[in-house]
Amino acid sequence: SQWGEENLQALSIQEGEDVTMNCSYKTYTTVVQWYRQKSGKGPAQLILIRSNEREKRSGRLRATLDTSSQSSSLSITGTLATDTAVYFCATPYQGGRALIFGTGTTVSVSP
Amino acid sequence: DMKVTQMPRYLIKRMGENVLLECGQDMSHETMYWYRQDPGLGLQLIYISYDVDSNSEGDIPKGYRVSRKKREHFSLILDSAKTNQTSVYFCASSLKGYAEQFFGPGTRLTVL
Numbered sequence: 001s002q003w004g005e006e007n008l009q010a011l012s013i014q015e016g017e018d019v020t021m022n023c024s025y026k027t028y029t030t031v032v033q034w035y036r037q038k039s040g041k042g043p044a045q046l047i048l049i050r051s052n053e054r055e056k057r058s059g060r061l062r063a064t065l066d067t068s069s070q071s072s073s074l075s076i077t078g079t080l081a082t083d084t085a086v087y088f089c090a091t092p093y094q095g096g097r098a099l100i101f102g103t104g105t106t107v108s109v110s111p
Numbered sequence: 112d113m114k115v116t117q118m119p120r121y122l123i124k125r126m127g128e129n130v131l132l133e134c135g136q137d138m139s140h141e142t143m144y145w146y147r148q149d150p151g152l153g154l155q156l157i158y159i160s161y162d163v164d165s166n167s168e169g170d171i172p173k174g175y176r177v178s179r180k181k182r183e184h185f186s187l188i189l190d191s192a193k194t195n196q197t198s199v200y201f202c203a204s205s206l207k208g209y210a211e212q213f214f215g216p217g218t219r220l221t222v223l
Contacts, residue, residue: 031209033211035212040216040217041216041217042115042201042203042214042215042216042217043154043201043212043214044213044214045211045212048211088153088154090212092208092209094159094208095208096208096209097142097159097161097167097208097209098144098156098159098169098208098209099208099209099212100156101153101154102153103151103152103153104153
């Protein structure tokens with residue numbers, strides 16, 4: 001498998017709290033993408049981070065990438081109930097011809 | 112408007128029947144994908160298409176075949192569907208293999 005076992009499966013939090021989810025991967029990569037999938041919908045990209053960026057922000061989202069530890073994180077500040085979703089990290093594979101998706105972290109935000 | 116469409120959205124078939132799932136995109140993307148999603152397993156790649164009539168197996172191609180005769184359309188075919196092919200199927204497209212993927216809304220297939 002491409003993914004480390006420490007990738008958290010589920011988190012339950014209250015609205016307004018901050019949340020961080022982690023993605024640990026085994027095959028070296030210089031690019032990680034984070035996707036969000038809301039119930040009944042297809043996944044949608046949130047953020048793409050490259051190794052030369054180490055940290056990238058987009059609104060309430062913050063992604064980090066540490067190629068030395070082969071891990072990435074996604075943080076959401078001031079969560080809203082509408083942030084309830086499954087969050088996936090994805091890295092290139094098959095020689096860069098496709099992405100491989102992690103099993104996802106389910107985040108449930110209560111109002 | 113960048114969009115990936117899938118038809119049908121819901122489908123119930125009996126074991127042994129043939130299944131056709133259709134996908135369309137309006138972004139002129141060369142690369143398209145079919146995934147299936149099962150609880151706890153994330154997205155599993157079935158097939159990749161790099162352009163018209165240029166298809167490649169993904170991680171779980173057994174029991175499936177694909178067809179791409181126009182750049183904007185990509186079909187997934189199940190010949191003689193099996194109950195273990197009950198799943199949610201997603202189509203996606205991207206400009207390049209490792210670039211952002213745009214997903215359709217999914218097709219929920221039940222094989223009885």
